[in-house]
Amino acid sequence: MELKIDIDTHSGFCYGVVRAIEQAEKYLGEHRELHSLGSIVHNNIEISRLKEKGLKTINYDQMSTMKDSVVFIRAHGEPPSSYKIAKENNLKIIDCTCPVVLKLQERVKKNYRELKQIDGQLLIFGKNGHAEVNGLIGQVDGDAIIIEKQADIESIDFRRPIYIFSQTTKDPEQYKNLCSAIRERIVSVGGPIEKFRAFNTTCGQVSSRHPHLKEFSKNHSVIIFVSGKESSNGKILYEVCLAENPRSYKIENMNEIEASWFRDGDTVGVCGATSTPKWLLEKAAGHIRELTTL
Numbered sequence: 245m246e247l248k249i250d251i252d253t254h255s256g257f258c259y260g261v262v263r264a265i266e267q268a269e270k271y272l273g274e275h276r277e278l279h280s281l282g283s284i285v286h287n288n289i290e291i292s293r294l295k296e297k298g299l300k301t302i303n304y305d306q307m308s309t310m311k312d313s314v315v316f317i318r319a320h321g322e323p324p325s326s327y328k329i330a331k332e333n334n335l336k337i338i339d340c341t342c343p344v345v346l347k348l349q350e351r352v353k354k355n356y357r358e359l360k361q362i363d364g365q366l367l368i369f370g371k372n373g374h375a376e377v378n379g380l381i382g383q384v385d386g387d388a389i390i391i392e393k394q395a396d397i398e399s400i401d402f403r404r405p406i407y408i409f410s411q412t413t414k415d416p417e418q419y420k421n422l423c424s425a426i427r428e429r430i431v432s433v434g435g436p437i438e439k440f441r442a443f444n445t446t447c448g449q450v451s452s453r454h455p456h457l458k459e460f461s462k463n464h465s466v467i468i469f470v471s472g473k474e475s476s477n478g479k480i481l482y483e484v485c486l487a488e489n490p491r492s493y494k495i496e497n498m499n500e501i502e503a504s505w506f507r508d509g510d511t512v513g514v515c516g517a518t519s520t521p522k523w524l525l526e527k528a529a530g531h532i533r534e535l536t537t538l
Contacts, residue, residue: 260342323382370411
């Protein structure tokens with residue numbers, strides 16, 4: 245079977261994840277182990293690779309019992325409570341919060357103070373329970389409304405001031421549509437539209453992948469999208485591919501790829517999430533070549 249296989253040059257780890265993994269590997273090059281508070285990246289294969297180097301994933305309960313050790317904070321960021329525990333337990337922090345996330349945390353905290361003076365509501369467009377979202381609502385002691393989908397806006401009081409921020413990895417088009425829907429509801433009830441503020445907080449590096457993947461998907465017969473099952477960004481970007489190309493397949497492990505997906509003469513595009521390493525995309529491309537030349 246003759247196939248032309250292309251690896252998307254725009255796919256792979258975003259800057260924040262690259263930085264976090266580089267710092268973790270640097271530390272592990274000099275020490276036997278490192279404790280990461282939560283998964284350093286939502287990709288089980290990459291986590292397994294780092295585990296072999298000595299990276300151990302811990303949860304909050306485990307962190308609270310640790311003393312005089314080192315804890316790694318991943319790119320997603322953490323709420324102030326995590327730093328408080330670290331200080332109380334004499335834990336050294338290696339803080340790899342993505343600079344984009346860190347800036348967002350500061351903006352949320354600053355604008356929340358202003359919002360409370362006018363009896364307003366803080367909205368976060370993001371996935372409930374996601375590490376980044378937990379870090380954001382932690383800046384305001386949980387006093388925020390999480391909006392996962394447009395139907396969730398029913399919990400908002402449209403007669404009061406509203407400020408909304410987005411999780412950095414959300415679909416910018418969905419965020420734009422959500423803000424438009426909120427704006428329409430405020431107007432319909434005669435609410436204070438002049439006190440509605442929608443902050444552009446999706447990551448530029450991540451959001452630029454949406455239009456690129458649309459074109460990439462259109463220009464290939466088959467799309468193989470490589471992503472960890474837990475990756476929120478992966479779920480969003482895969483939907484972008486699938487909307488443009490019905491022959492799009494999402495995989496995490498190589499054994500999920502099926503020869504029946506391909507036809508002679510196909511152009512195959514291999515792409516992935518911001519939590520998918522380049523080496524895994526290359527491995528997928530190699531596996532497709534082997535599978536279709538047997």
